[in-house]
Amino acid sequence: MPVKSLKKYVGVPRDVVANFHGKQVVYVSWDQHLLFAAPLMLCLPPQTTFRELVDGPLAALIAPDPDAAAVDWSTVQWLKANQPWVPDFDRSLADNGIVHKDQLRLSTPGLNSLRPAA
Amino acid sequence: MDMKTEKKTLNLKERYRLLTRDLGWEPSYRSADEVFPYVKYEGIKVHDWGKWEDPFRLTMDAYWKYQAEKERKFYAIVDAHAQNNGHLNITDARYLSALKLFLQAISPGEYAAGKGFARVGREFPGVGTQVACQMQALDEIRHAQTQIHALSNYNKYYDGFHAFADARDRIWYTSVARSFFDDAMSAGPFEFMIAIGFSFEYVLTNLLFVPFMSGAAYNGDMATVTFGFSAQSDEARHMTLGLECIKFMLEQDPDNLPIVQGWIDKWFWRGFRVLGLVSTMMDYMLPKRVMSWREAWEIYGVENGGALFRDLARYGVRPPKGWDDAEKAIDHMSHQIMLGLYQWSFGTSFHSWIPSDDDMEWLAKKYPTTFDKYYRPRWNHIKKLAAAGTPFKNFGLAKLCQCCQLPVVFTEPDDPTLLCNRETVYEGEKYHFCSDGCQQVFENEPEKYVQAWLPMPQLFQMFDGDVAAWMDWVSLRDGHDNGDYDGSRDQQNFQQWRGLATSNQ
Numbered sequence: 040m041p042v043k044s045l046k047k048y049v050g051v052p053r054d055v056v057a058n059f060h061g062k063q064v065v066y067v068s069w070d071q072h073l074l075f076a077a078p079l080m081l082c083l084p085p086q087t088t089f090r091e092l093v094d095g096p097l098a099a100l101i102a103p104d105p106d107a108a109a110v111d112w113s114t115v116q117w118l119k120a121n122q123p124w125v126p127d128f129d130r131s132l133a134d135n136g137i138v139h140k141d142q143l144r145l146s147t148p149g150l151n152s153l154r155p156a157a
Numbered sequence: 158m159d160m161k162t163e164k165k166t167l168n169l170k171e172r173y174r175l176l177t178r179d180l181g182w183e184p185s186y187r188s189a190d191e192v193f194p195y196v197k198y199e200g201i202k203v204h205d206w207g208k209w210e211d212p213f214r215l216t217m218d219a220y221w222k223y224q225a226e227k228e229r230k231f232y233a234i235v236d237a238h239a240q241n242n243g244h245l246n247i248t249d250a251r252y253l254s255a256l257k258l259f260l261q262a263i264s265p266g267e268y269a270a271g272k273g274f275a276r277v278g279r280e281f282p283g284v285g286t287q288v289a290c291q292m293q294a295l296d297e298i299r300h301a302q303t304q305i306h307a308l309s310n311y312n313k314y315y316d317g318f319h320a321f322a323d324a325r326d327r328i329w330y331t332s333v334a335r336s337f338f339d340d341a342m343s344a345g346p347f348e349f350m351i352a353i354g355f356s357f358e359y360v361l362t363n364l365l366f367v368p369f370m371s372g373a374a375y376n377g378d379m380a381t382v383t384f385g386f387s388a389q390s391d392e393a394r395h396m397t398l399g400l401e402c403i404k405f406m407l408e409q410d411p412d413n414l415p416i417v418q419g420w421i422d423k424w425f426w427r428g429f430r431v432l433g434l435v436s437t438m439m440d441y442m443l444p445k446r447v448m449s450w451r452e453a454w455e456i457y458g459v460e461n462g463g464a465l466f467r468d469l470a471r472y473g474v475r476p477p478k479g480w481d482d483a484e485k486a487i488d489h490m491s492h493q494i495m496l497g498l499y500q501w502s503f504g505t506s507f508h509s510w511i512p513s514d515d516d517m518e519w520l521a522k523k524y525p526t527t528f529d530k531y532y533r534p535r536w537n538h539i540k541k542l543a544a545a546g547t548p549f550k551n552f553g554l555a556k557l558c559q560c561c562q563l564p565v566v567f568t569e570p571d572d573p574t575l576l577c578n579r580e581t582v583y584e585g586e587k588y589h590f591c592s593d594g595c596q597q598v599f600e601n602e603p604e605k606y607v608q609a610w611l612p613m614p615q616l617f618q619m620f621d622g623d624v625a626a627w628m629d630w631v632s633l634r635d636g637h638d639n640g641d642y643d644g645s646r647d648q649q650n651f652q653q654w655r656g657l658a659t660s661n662q
Contacts, residue, residue: 042343042602045198050604054289054614060621064614066556066589071574074535076497078576079553082617100553103542109343120587121578140587142578150175153538154574156531 056139063139065132067097070118070146071154078142085133089126090144106150118144173214181284195280199345201417202410206283211404213289213394220292224299227387234383234428235307244314245658248376249444250651251642255372255380256308257317257507258438261324262334263365264304269338270353271297285411289398293354296391298355302456303387306586314654315647316620317506320632324506325515327631329612330434330498332562336609340426343605345404348420354399356416360465362392363457364432368439371447407472414473423601425477426594430561437498440520441512449523450491479594486572488524492532493566499539499641500551504624506633508642511540521566531573548641552624559588559606560595567591583607 042048056063068078081096081121093112101107117124119141126135137143167175184192196203203574215223237243271294278290305321312318325331341352370385406413436450448456466476498510512520517536520528542549555564569575579590583603590596599606620626628635637646 040601042604043199045194048604050607052607053586054618055586058618059614060618062617068269068556068576068578070576073496073531073550073568073574074538074549075553076500076566077555078578079551079614080556081553082622083348090291096553100254103547103549103551105538120580136586140589142580142589144578152420153534155534 054140057141063132065092065136065137066140067092067141067145068142069104070144071151072101072104072106074153075101083132085137086131088129088131089135089137090128090152092132093128105152106147109150110147114144114147116148118146169216169219170214172216172218173211176216177284177288178587180287184239189624190284193280193282195346197281199347199416201347201365201406201413204409206281206286208408209283210401211285211289213397214287215292215394218279220295222262223390224295226301227390228299231303231383231387232306235310238380238383239310242658243378243380245651245655246312246379250315250377250647251315251444251508251510252376252444253311253315253647254507254509254642255369255438255442256311256378257321258330258442259369260304260308260318260321261328261506262331262434264301264308264321265325265331266334266338267297267304268301269335269342270357271295271301272315273338273342273349273353276342277349280346286402289394289401293395293398294393296368296388296395300388300391302386303384306579307384310380314650316634317508320506323632327612328506328633329504329557330563332612333434334431336562337427340427347402347416350399350402351417351420352424352427355403356428358392358395359399360425360462361428361432362396363461363469364453365435366392367457368447368453369435372439372443375445375447376443381632403469403474404472407469407474411473418474419601421474422478422595423598425554426479426483426592426598427561429479429483430558430563430591430595433490433494433563436487437494439522440491441495441509441516446519451487451523454487458487478597479592482570482592482594486567488527489531489568489573492520492524492528493568494563496532496535496539497555497564497566500549501555502640503550503552504628504633504639505636506631506638508640508645508647510642511543512536513635527573554616554622556589557611557613558591559609559611560590560598562609562611563591565589565591 042050054064059082061084062082065081065083066078067081069075070122079100081092083092083096097115098107117126121142121144231502274290274294274297278287278294281287281290308318324336341349344352366385366388370382373381373385403417406417407496439446439448439450439453466474495509496506499511502509517528517533523532539549557563558565565576565578567577569577575591579593579596581588581590581596581600586607588599588607590599615628616624620630625635633639642648
């Protein structure tokens with residue numbers, strides 16, 4: 040619905056990709072791993088390869104989780120915008136179709152040390 | 158010789174009539190629509206402004222007299238607090254985190270409410286409405302001032318109080334409360350009244366003030382208790398104004414019902430999210446706790462709120478849409494937020510800590526179905542990391558909700574093991590939310606919320622992710638104001654000074 044107003048009301052989006060100095064935002068979260076209170080926010084150039092994202096900031100950020108060392112990245116299941124999705128690790132974020140503010144979710148069935156037992 | 162004469166003074170009711178009778182004139186050289194341009198565009202139909210009852214009928218001279226009396230008492234006690242080393246009489250310096258959060262996030266809200274009521278007092282045509290809104294505007298400014306004065310004494314001794322205004326404007330967690338008030342202040346006058354006068358003052362205020370002020374009393378903070386008493390008599394008036402306003406809208410025209418219901422749904426949910434911070438203050442930050450957030454919700458939410466909505470049912474109003482989701486969140490939210498505050502404590506201008514074994518026992522008792530199952534394992538792991546000399550800091554900045562601006566820390570209403578991820582695309586841009594409630598608020602007015610100033614994206618836009626530069630900008634002194642309470646300067650000072658006061662060492 041439009042905003043009710045006396046004059047024409049135009050909202051200017053504040054977080055468009057042009058405001059991020061050549062980088063883009065990518066959100067990543069690890070399903071069932073709630074040691075990390077919220078999805079992680081990364082800000083990277085779109086030319087970054089997916090492997091660089093995983094081996095660099097993502098691996099460092101998830102290291103405090105007791106399951107982190109056991110993650111086999113070749114079997115990780117991914118969701119992008121809540122839909123199943125398969126990344127190409129050697130291609131860039133842009134070539135993988137990861138747009139600004141995309142949310143990626145990884146899941147590692149069987150790995151869940153801190154998850155409550157049923 | 159004394160003569161008995163006719164009494165010249167008027168009683169309060171007569172004075173109020175004389176005070177207001179000449180305010181409601183008919184404009185002659187400008188139309189009423191030009192004088193009051195903002196009362197129609199929201200779609201609320203009003204046929205008779207005279208039907209607005211001001212149940213307090215307080216005149217200005219009476220108002221000044223009451224408030225001046227309260228101020229005298231308040232400042233006498235604040236002075237006594239300062240002279241008697243009140244800063245050492247609190248149970249434990251961990252208590253100060255609750256105060257810092259309150260001062261940075263909630264007191265500025267009082268000031269915002271003051272501005273808002275001053276504005277709507279001008280925008281509403283009804284005389285009773287104008288007077289009541291003006292008085293509430295003055296009250297709100299007084300509350301902001303007295304809170305700041307009450308807490309200023311702590312600023313002499315402890316970290317994290319010195320730059321509350323910068324924190325209010327710039328730091329990340331305060332944007333939760335700030336965006337709530339900004340949203341209300343940029344709405345029309347009727348929506349503002351539902352947002353602040355009804356949802357905040359009537360439905361939610363008890364959940365904010367009663368446990369908080371009792372918390373102050375339980376933890377030896379007499380300055381804050383005194384503020385609470387001083388504000389309490391005003392709150393009764395504010396609640397009445399909020400309720401009067403909603404009944405007035407509903408009685409004036411049946412077409413107003415769907416608009417009012419939409420606002421109730423929106424502002425209940427927005428208010429509930431702001432209270433998420435309060436739930437954490439109650440369950441984790443008070444060294445001596447009054448009651449759990451769950452217990453407060455039972456009394457002030459379920460019982461009082463339930464009674465209110467049963468009363469309003471005769472107008473066709475139903476309880477807010479998000480009520481069931483709120484109920485499902487009660488046993489989880491304080492834990493989810495505190496886990497977040499702890500891991501991001503490098504960026505907070507207050508301290509957080511790992512709950513002690515005693516604290517965890519208390520939490521397990523108060524949250525028998527959730528704490529041991531979901532949250533204790535995480536705290537235990539965090540405790541292990543700290544013991545190993547690698548305390549857990551989550552340097553991955555958080556995804557924020559486009560509407561409430563909290564980090565997306567909440568789980569699915571029916572699955573506490575899965576984060577609730579909601580997103581939408583509006584005009585080619587992606588937006589993320591913490592809940593269905595927040596997504597619905599956005600989708601009702603996307604043009605408004607696409608402009609949201611979200612602190613985490615700003616950290617990258619303004620400082621390219623440089624956290625040290627951001628700390629300077631928000632006036633956060635790294636190593637003093639932030640981080641774990643354990644080992645902090647507040648902890649050391651409190652122990653040392655209290656030791657000096659109570660022992661011969």
